[in-house]
Amino acid sequence: MAMSQAALKTEQAIGHGDNATTAQDITNPSNYPEAADHSDKMKALAWMGKNKVEIVEAPKPKIVEPRDVIVKVTGSTVCGSDLHLLHGTVVELQEGDILGHEFCGVVDEVGPEVSRFKKGQRVVASFQIACGSCYYCKQKLSSQCEKTNSNTIENAMYGGRTAGMFGYSHFTGGFAGGQAEYTRVPYGDVNLLPLPDNVPDEKGLYLSDVLATSWHAVVDTGVKKGDVVAIWGAGPIGQMAADFSLINGASRVIIIDQNWRLEYVKKKYPNINTLDFSALRRGESVTSKLKEMTNNRGPDISIECAAGEYAKGWAHYFEMLLGLETDTSELINEMITSTRNFGSCGITGVYVGFTNHFNIGSLMERGIRLIGNGQAPVHKYWESLLAMIQEGKIDPLKMVSHRVRLEDLGKVYYKFENKEDEMQKVFVQTRFSQPAAQGSPSLTTY
Ligand SMILES: NC(=O)c1ccc[n+]([C@@H]2O[C@H](COP(=O)([O-])OP(=O)(O)OC[C@H]3O[C@@H](n4cnc5c(N)ncnc54)[C@H](O)[C@@H]3O)[C@@H](O)[C@H]2O)c1
Ligand SMILES: [Zn+2]
Numbered sequence: 001m002a003m004s005q006a007a008l009k010t011e012q013a014i015g016h017g018d019n020a021t022t023a024q025d026i027t028n029p030s031n032y033p034e035a036a037d038h039s040d041k042m043k044a045l046a047w048m049g050k051n052k053v054e055i056v057e058a059p060k061p062k063i064v065e066p067r068d069v070i071v072k073v074t075g076s077t078v079c080g081s082d083l084h085l086l087h088g089t090v091v092e093l094q095e096g097d098i099l100g101h102e103f104c105g106v107v108d109e110v111g112p113e114v115s116r117f118k119k120g121q122r123v124v125a126s127f128q129i130a131c132g133s134c135y136y137c138k139q140k141l142s143s144q145c146e147k148t149n150s151n152t153i154e155n156a157m158y159g160g161r162t163a164g165m166f167g168y169s170h171f172t173g174g175f176a177g178g179q180a181e182y183t184r185v186p187y188g189d190v191n192l193l194p195l196p197d198n199v200p201d202e203k204g205l206y207l208s209d210v211l212a213t214s215w216h217a218v219v220d221t222g223v224k225k226g227d228v229v230a231i232w233g234a235g236p237i238g239q240m241a242a243d244f245s246l247i248n249g250a251s252r253v254i255i256i257d258q259n260w261r262l263e264y265v266k267k268k269y270p271n272i273n274t275l276d277f278s279a280l281r282r283g284e285s286v287t288s289k290l291k292e293m294t295n296n297r298g299p300d301i302s303i304e305c306a307a308g309e310y311a312k313g314w315a316h317y318f319e320m321l322l323g324l325e326t327d328t329s330e331l332i333n334e335m336i337t338s339t340r341n342f343g344s345c346g347i348t349g350v351y352v353g354f355t356n357h358f359n360i361g362s363l364m365e366r367g368i369r370l371i372g373n374g375q376a377p378v379h380k381y382w383e384s385l386l387a388m389i390q391e392g393k394i395d396p397l398k399m400v401s402h403r404v405r406l407e408d409l410g411k412v413y414y415k416f417e418n419k420e421d422e423m424q425k426v427f428v429q430t431r432f433s434q435p436a437a438q439g440s441p442s443l444t445t446y
């Protein structure tokens with residue numbers, strides 16, 4: 001049995017903790033009659049097994065708790081994190097779980113205790129589900145809410161839990177996601193942000209995750225004026241983290257990745273330097289090259305925006321395959337050895353469990369600060385990021401390569417996974433979406 005399914009069975013046998021104040025494991029209204037409203041049907045993208053997703057039909061979700069909001073989805077997307085679910089790297093998915101943790105839309109229905117929203121209002125949801133009043137929520141550290149996820153395995157394995165998350169497996173509470181035509185938002189007053197008229201869905205959507213995640217990676221790792229910053233991974237998170245590093249005063253940013261992704265960066269972000277790890281000469285390494293590019297000392301700050309599941313060499317590939325580790329340490333070691341003495345490294349790419357061959361010596365001897373940035377606390381930043389969009393300081397559309405239809409999402413996942421058609425961040429429209437806003441890529445159908 002795959003580890004993902006073994007973990008799910010174990011969780012079912014042990015049972016959840018008693019900390020959650022919102023219902024757990026409602027990942028598809030089809031499977032939970034008390035959560036289904038049969039007045040309308042919807043299309044949604046569901047996980048159907050390891051490396052298998054497809055579009056399914058399900059009843060519309062129903063209000064099940066007084067603080068719920070039902071959102072009619074007008075925009076969603078696929079995230080690098082969804083690939084960890086597709087691959088079964090993030091454990092405890094169940095067949096039929098609706099995915100998607102980034103979405104915006106229009107309020108369709110509100111529960112009797114919802115006070116901030118009414119039907120018809122445009123909103124964006126945060127990827128995490130927070131209660132708004134616990135120890136972490138009071139500090140706006142919403143990704144670590146103590147009341148929305150009662151998963152026992154996560155608690156035992158991590159020594160604490162993250163918040164519940166939309167479309168992100170039973171490991172984070174089991175909530176139906178936003179790659180759908182409707183989504184139920186628990187604690188709607190807390191987890192939705194109104195979108196003003198001058199911010200189209202095509203920009204506002206990315207407040208769900210990417211913008212807050214990359215901004216958090218930059219400020220949490222400590223980028224300050226004059227710093228040289230190196231970023232691993234030129235996906236949407238890496239690109240925005242690069243943009244934000246410059247906004248936060250970095251003197252220079254170098255992105256490490258390979259192939260067309262770097263060409264994309266050169267075209268869209270001309271102030272950012274690139275390093276292609278696949279084009280190194282014999283005897284060269286990312287570390288030696290970065291030193292060469294930065295006075296032989298290395299960057300002040302390094303940020304990991306790739307993920308722990310992408311092994312570079314055979315050793316880690318096999319160790320992961322054999323279950324001897326869940327994540328490779330290659331990127332982290334590369335960051336540590338590249339960074340200047342007493343510099344800082346942040347990890348924002350997803351790491352699931354344990355890793356071998358970690359270079360603890362370099363970390364200790366050279367005084368490197370290694371920071372887990374955590375799942376990003378969206379609520380801490382989304383209002384100020386919205387203002388940055390309105391002021392034109394940031395343009396989320398720079399990272400958006402395609403506009404696609406929800407009904408094609410089953411195919412889009414595999415194109416996204418294989419980076420076909422130079423696909424990176426997509427905007428997924430539904431039957432409820434407005435016509436494309438200015439600057440949005442035109443629709444591609446599959
Ligand atoms: N912490 C959070 O709150 C949070 C939120 C969203 C996403 N994430 C994570 O951030 C990561 C990036 O997200 P994304 O949407 O940009 O993903 P993505 O998959 O589009 O991009 C990842 C990039 O990393 C590159 N990469 C892989 N191995 C590399 C290596 N050895 N060296 C350099 N680059 C390498 C890939 O080529 C790819 O371009 C993912 O792991 C995602 O799960 C974290
Ligand atoms: Zn995401």
Ligand SMILES: [Zn+2]
Nearest residue numbers: 131134137145
């Ligand atoms: Zn909370």
